[in-house]
Amino acid sequence: MTDHRSIFVWIECKGNRIKAVSLEALNCGLQLSKTNGLQVCAVLFCGEQKPDLTPLSDFPPHSIKIFSGPQWENYNSEAVSNAFFHWMQEASPRLVLLPASNHGKELGAILSGLTHAPLASDCVEVECLNAIDFEVKRPIYSGKAFVSLALEGKGLHIITLRANVFRGKRSSKGTLPDAELVVSNPDAKALSLIVREVVKGTGKLDVTEARVVVSGGMGMQGPENFPLLEELAEVLGGTVGASRPVVDNGWRDYSNQVGQTGRTVSPDLYIACGISGAVQHIAGMSGSKCIVAINKDPHAPIFSIAQYGIVGDVLEIIPLLTTEFKKILHG
Numbered sequence: 134m135t136d137h138r139s140i141f142v143w144i145e146c147k148g149n150r151i152k153a154v155s156l157e158a159l160n161c162g163l164q165l166s167k168t169n170g171l172q173v174c175a176v177l178f179c180g181e182q183k184p185d186l187t188p189l190s191d192f193p194p195h196s197i198k199i200f201s202g203p204q205w206e207n208y209n210s211e212a213v214s215n216a217f218f219h220w221m222q223e224a225s226p227r228l229v230l231l232p233a234s235n236h237g238k239e240l241g242a243i244l245s246g247l248t249h250a251p252l253a254s255d256c257v258e259v260e261c262l263n264a265i266d267f268e269v270k271r272p273i274y275s276g277k278a279f280v281s282l283a284l285e286g287k288g289l290h291i292i293t294l295r296a297n298v299f300r301g302k303r304s305s306k307g308t309l310p311d312a313e314l315v316v317s318n319p320d321a322k323a324l325s326l327i328v329r330e331v332v333k334g335t336g337k338l339d340v341t342e343a344r345v346v347v348s349g350g351m352g353m354q355g356p357e358n359f360p361l362l363e364e365l366a367e368v369l370g371g372t373v374g375a376s377r378p379v380v381d382n383g384w385r386d387y388s389n390q391v392g393q394t395g396r397t398v399s400p401d402l403y404i405a406c407g408i409s410g411a412v413q414h415i416a417g418m419s420g421s422k423c424i425v426a427i428n429k430d431p432h433a434p435i436f437s438i439a440q441y442g443i444v445g446d447v448l449e450i451i452p453l454l455t456t457e458f459k460k461i462l463h464g
């Protein structure tokens with residue numbers, strides 16, 4: 134696949150597991166290929182143990198390329214971008230799609246720097262204008278507005294995609310093409326090598342991957358009240374998020390923080406509990422499909438973006454919601 138006839142989709146892996154956000158990028162690539170005829174190639178970097186490729190059969194790509202070696206066991210931006218860049222020079226893709234995860238955004242920016250290709254990040258829409266040009270839509274001003282950008286010309290374009298926007302309908306499982314495997318030893322000139330990854334936090338679902346996020350703000354009044362949110366999140370099959378002052382106060386870990394300087398989430402359901410709705414918080418969650426706000430102040434700005442609002446004390450309302458959801462969902 135050469136001469137700008139392909140779309141490369143970076144498939145992000147965590148250990149032996151393919152991350153769900155990568156399937157969205159694959160879905161987006163396949164939708165584009167229906168219009169412009171480009172071939173979609175799924176690109177994976179992994180350690181010596183190959184990841185389970187079954188999830189890819191929800192959106193089967195035209196080809197699969199796996200780079201395998203100890204240097205890719207844990208994500209290392211230097212090792213991944215070096216190999217990706219060298220292969221891109223050989224294969225000349227038309228488009229590179231990556232999930233707008235922390236690693237995807239970092240990798241997209243490095244590849245853009247190395248190739249001098251334009252980068253459109255955190256896109257919520259991608260369309261083909263014709264055989265070679267694309268139009269993307271992305272949020273600006275902390276999510277207060279959207280901008281449409283035309284990516285024109287025959288060169289390479291790099292796009293990162295906001296999570297939970299390109300899920301698409303999974304049809305019956307398709308057949309996967311045989312994967313092309315490239316086994317490689319670590320680059321002797323590499324400046325960094327990840328020796329070990331230490332996972333911080335509770336081991337619960339990551340806020341960026343959860344379909345339900347129950348977030349707590351300063352209205353929760355103290356860390357001792359967060360178990361109320363844990364319980365509601367568990368009943369709904371979700372996870373707990375937090376506003377920045379909650380994290381700054383040490384009530385929750387930074388990995389929970391939602392907002393401009395935290396994580397961007399776009400779950401099916403976001404329940405904001407005792408969160409005022411400052412622009413920096415909204416920047417990280419306005420893409421949620423359904424927003425429910427609980428706040429004792431009826432004029433709190435969060436209500437202006439919520440589909441459902443409950444005016445009242447979070448400490449009274451959350452246990453009531455938990456009890457009702459338990460009855461409905463778990464009998």
Ligand SMILES: Cc1cc2nc3c(=O)[nH]c(=O)nc-3n(C[C@H](O)[C@H](O)[C@H](O)COP(=O)(O)OP(=O)(O)OC[C@H]3O[C@@H](n4cnc5c(N)ncnc54)[C@H](O)[C@@H]3O)c2cc1C
Pocket residue numbers: 349350351352353375376377378379390391392393394395396406407408409410411412413414417427428429430433445446447448
């Ligand atoms: C550069 C920069 C980056 C930032 N990045 C982020 C970010 O990534 N994420 C983020 O969240 N913030 C961020 N902030 C901070 C942001 O501006 C707000 O200060 C923050 O979001 C407010 O958090 P909060 O809503 O929890 O607290 P508050 O603004 O203190 O709001 C608490 C809310 O709880 C309600 N409340 C109080 N008691 C109860 C109760 N018993 N029951 C129900 N409701 C109650 C109040 O009415 C109020 O609306 C950033 C700020 C700056 C300057």
